[in-house]
Amino acid sequence: MEDSSIASDRSGRIKGAALSQFLLWYQEQLGEPAFSNRFVDLAPDLASQLSIGAEALGIISSRWYDCRLIHGILETLTADMSEESKLALTVEDGDVPKRADIES
DSSP, rough: OOHHHHHHHHOOOOTTTHHHHHHHHHHHHOOOOHHHHTTTTTTTHHTTTTTTSSSSHHHHHHHSSEEEHHHHHHHHHTTTTHHHHHHHHHHHHHHHHHHHHHHO
């Protein structure tokens, strides 16, 4: 059995490809500067890893990112949403990867 103190020190990683298409789509939906303005209150250690104002926050599809950063992005984008709105967003966004595959 794994020592829980060791397990809690590990952080997962998520590939940028899992998030970049969503960010591009959501950035288009909100427009600028509304999209970038959502990140004003993001923790400085997380914000420093992003290119606020850049396409998809500068997230690169082929790069691996710490889960804490990805969760921070998603929590920031959905902070003022009801649970129903969050669910609707996941349903609406569900086709984004498929649309991106078709368009390329």
